[in-house]
Amino acid sequence: MTRPATPADSCYDLDQQLARFQHIYNQERPHRALGRKTPTEGYTSLPKAAPMASSERHWRVRCDKIDDVGTVSLRYESTMRHLAIGRAHKGKHVIILIAGTEVMLADTLTGELLAEHTIDASKSYQPKK
Structure with missing residues (x-):
């Protein structure tokens, strides 16, 4: 078990801690609701909608x-x-x-x-x- 981060002394330190948390949460930590995938894996595994090419008929x-x-x-x-x-x-x-x-x-x-x-x-x- 990791130790909790120490309280930030400045806005810069807090920003660094939040960026680290976001990285761990989205790219390292698997989620049960996503079948043990990270949110980044879940997001990138699905095809994304894209605008129609202008040559396609509407x-x-x-x-x-x-x-x-x-x-x-x-x-x-x-x-x-x-x-x-x-x-x-x-x-x-x-x-x-x-x-x-x-x-x-x-x-x-x-x-x-x-x-x-x-x-x-x-x-x-x-x-x-």
């Missing part, structure tokens, strides 16, 4: 209903865009998948792909591809 998903003129409205870059699908599909509920400028619309009941769009930021009306 998908937005939303559901909507096709209006009477056969379009769906979508806010893109703070502006309302109107995506053409066709009057034949009016009233259908759709799932909208948005990845950057690419948009796909599918019927929620059948999964049928109804339209694909590439958003043209200079226009509010977006015709089908």
